[in-house]
Amino acid sequence: MPERMTDHWWWLPGMRPGRRMLLWHILPHGQAEVFDLVRRYQDKLAGVDGLDLVPAEWLHMTTQIVGFEDEIPREQVDALVADAGRRLAALEPVEVEVGRLWVHSEGVALGIRPERGLDPVRQAVREAAAETVGAHPLDGEPGWTPHVSVAYSNADGPAAPIIEALDPRAAPVPLRVGAAHLVAQVRDGHLYRWEPLAEVALG
Template sequence: MSPLPKRMTNHWWWRPGVRPGRRLYVWHVLFDDRPGAEKLVEECRDRLAGLPGLDSVPTPWLHMTTQIVGFTDEISDSELQNMITAVSERMRSVAPTSVSLGRPLFHSEALVLGVDPRDGLDAVRAGVRQAVAMTVRANRLTDDPDWVPHLSVAYSNSEAPAEPVISAMQSPPAPVDVRIDAIDLVSQERVGHSYIWDRIATVQLGPVR
């Protein structure tokens, strides 16, 4: 997400294989009942208010994508259950951790908030990827090998100069510490200019108590 983009571009193009109604299994960190993170995003929305060409992420759909697995119609129920079990086993050795949100990152398709330290969730990501590789044949592990953990705030829906978005976030908001103690598997689809999902499983980090 560097250097700074000169122009914003439309995020809502159809990725290969994606079409209306077709769902993906995705591992997310979700932000339910995290008032600090929600307040931070609301501050960013206020700064961006009035700028054309942006779709803010609604509060119920705030997320940090950890790993896209694959299309639900290509993954069997047995693979799904084996993956959840494998992720659960690996997460027992990954301790819950706290990260800081608040550093704006600029992409031509979106404004997002970065995570500090950047490698703070690498063990979570690595464990998920190992489990997916072992259990799911039609996986999408090669689609996103270079991971920058982030919380998406707003997606661009058109071609426009990036300078107004960058200027609105020139003074970074006060960072917020967020404790990550679980990850969620969702069945996700794109509806209009938003991503929505059903939660399939929640996996806790750390030893089973």
């Protein structure tokens, strides 16, 4: 647990208002238990200053950065989706638990168990991106910590009020991953929103 929080809303190299980035997300569509768990933690945090709670419609698990949309031709996007489709078709849907509470300096998130349970999904979309588009300097390698963000920090300050508000902890819930979603994401103020471009199924 951190001693202090920092502002999450700084700009990564190349990012700017309105510029869209292509990413692979895992989305908890139709899984009420996941949304209920997030809401329970957000209710605990509702009175704590310095946080932006993630709206339910934008809950996500960032899986792989592909690159900036204005640098990737349409034919490469089509090839990316086709390649990812072939790779993900070889995987069976995966069930993990989500809910391992993770407070880090830029926010509050829910991790998964087993911790490496979704690595095959990430490897598939990562290899597809490398094969069709090329590696991007913001791709997050070597580490990937799969998580669903509950809230982002928007200020510098002590972490103790946030950590205290989260007790008692809730039990994890199942998350079934049957697809990966390619999206064009933009940062809109203190919010990430996106346009869905493709849904690629496992199995």
